[in-house]
Amino acid sequence: MGKIDNSKIKGLRIHVMPYSEVKDMGISERVRKILSLILGNKIVILHGRLRPEEEARLIEDTMAMVDHIKNFKGIELAVIEPDMRGESMFMKMKYGIAKSLVGDSSALTVIGPASIIKEIKKDPRKIELLLS
Amino acid sequence: MIRIIRNFSRRIIASLFNRKENIKIGFYGPPNSGKTTLANLICRDWTGQEIGTTSNVPHETREVQFKEKVEITHKGKVLTFKIVDTPGIATKIDYEDFLRFGLKKNEAKKRAKEATQGIIESIKWLNDMDAVVVVLDSAENPYSQVNITIIGNLVARKIPVLVVANKIDLKKSNIKRLQAAFPEYEVVGISARDSSNMDEFYESLFRLAKKI
Numbered sequence: 551m552g553k554i555d556n557s558k559i560k561g562l563r564i565h566v567m568p569y570s571e572v573k574d575m576g577i578s579e580r581v582r583k584i585l586s587l588i589l590g591n592k593i594v595i596l597h598g599r600l601r602p603e604e605e606a607r608l609i610e611d612t613m614a615m616v617d618h619i620k621n622f623k624g625i626e627l628a629v630i631e632p633d634m635r636g637e638s639m640f641m642k643m644k645y646g647i648a649k650s651l652v653g654d655s656s657a658l659t660v661i662g663p664a665s666i667i668k669e670i671k672k673d674p675r676k677i678e679l680l681l682s
Numbered sequence: 683m684i685r686i687i688r689n690f691s692r693r694i695i696a697s698l699f700n701r702k703e704n705i706k707i708g709f710y711g712p713p714n715s716g717k718t719t720l721a722n723l724i725c726r727d728w729t730g731q732e733i734g735t736t737s738n739v740p741h742e743t744r745e746v747q748f749k750e751k752v753e754i755t756h757k758g759k760v761l762t763f764k765i766v767d768t769p770g771i772a773t774k775i776d777y778e779d780f781l782r783f784g785l786k787k788n789e790a791k792k793r794a795k796e797a798t799q800g801i802i803e804s805i806k807w808l809n810d811m812d813a814v815v816v817v818l819d820s821a822e823n824p825y826s827q828v829n830i831t832i833i834g835n836l837v838a839r840k841i842p843v844l845v846v847a848n849k850i851d852l853k854k855s856n857i858k859r860l861q862a863a864f865p866e867y868e869v870v871g872i873s874a875r876d877s878s879n880m881d882e883f884y885e886s887l888f889r890l891a892k893k894i
Contacts (some may be wrong), residue, residue, distance in 0.1 A: 606835050
């Protein structure tokens with residue numbers, strides 16, 4: 551069996567961000583915080599998910615940075631949520647109530663610099679990161 | 683914020699007087715899904731002119747393009763609307779990707795710069811749409827975050843959505859996978875390149891316009 555070359559993943563930094571860390575932030579602050587970590591070449595794993603308008607803002611701000619910051623190519627982004635299809639109405643309601651009370655902390659969001667993450671392969675139940 | 687308020691008040695006034703004039707239908711999606719090919723097909727058939735150029739090189743459309751007063755007649759019904767063809771939305775742009783298509787370094791860098799601005803423009807235009815046709819490549823994995831972000835934003839803004847599964851002529855095309863990814867939305871399979879299944883597309887487009 552050949553020797554596995556894992557030299558390329560040396561120094562890979564992952565920032566796990568609890569939902570509470572961004573819960574009280576406004577859209578600009580939240581996006582700024584995430585992008586500052588990305589620019590520090592970290593992969594961010596957010597316990598929770600951004601709202602659709604925050605995701606759109608993240609893409610907008612990312613594009614503005616690609617235009618202005620040398621060697622910054624953008625981000626890879628993926629969200630994985632519990633699959634509620636096939637669940638009973640009661641379970642869906644329970645999930646909805648929990649989501650409205652404590653925020654959408656049951657999801658996981660992975661965001662990383664495109665220079666480190668080549669691709670995120672996603673299907674409804676799993677995400678797979680392909681590193682550059 | 684002003685744009686949101688203006689858009690909201692326009693909708694209220696339109697709904698009070700039941701007016702459906704000057705409808706703006708946006709064509710959104712990731713790069714190379716066939717938005718401009720579809721918009722061209724519609725414009726060619728009903729106005730005799732195309733809206734923009736198409737290419738195999740991603741991000742060919744880098745500015746929002748319009749075609750005013752496109753009038754479609756289908757089975758005795760008439761729909762007049764403005765087509766808004768938008769640059770493909772992506773989360774990353776690397777000029778080196780364009781080099782593989784034979785572009786020179788300077789051309790590739792220019793294209794990348796314009797593409798980033800096009801994406802920003804596309805997102806800004808979301809607020810101005812009355813309805814959106816999301817054009818996806820049915821041969822690609824539909825669970826891409828860009829697709830989910832686009833549709834999520836349309837839902838959050840209460841903008842009616844029609845999902846087009848384009849490129850059904852390709853061997854790898856899988857409409858069922860796309861329908862499974864977006865079960866809440868009407869999905870219509872077409873090939874804009876071959877003009878196939880356009881009757882069904884126009885039926886869906888009229889249904890979409892009714893939701894405005």
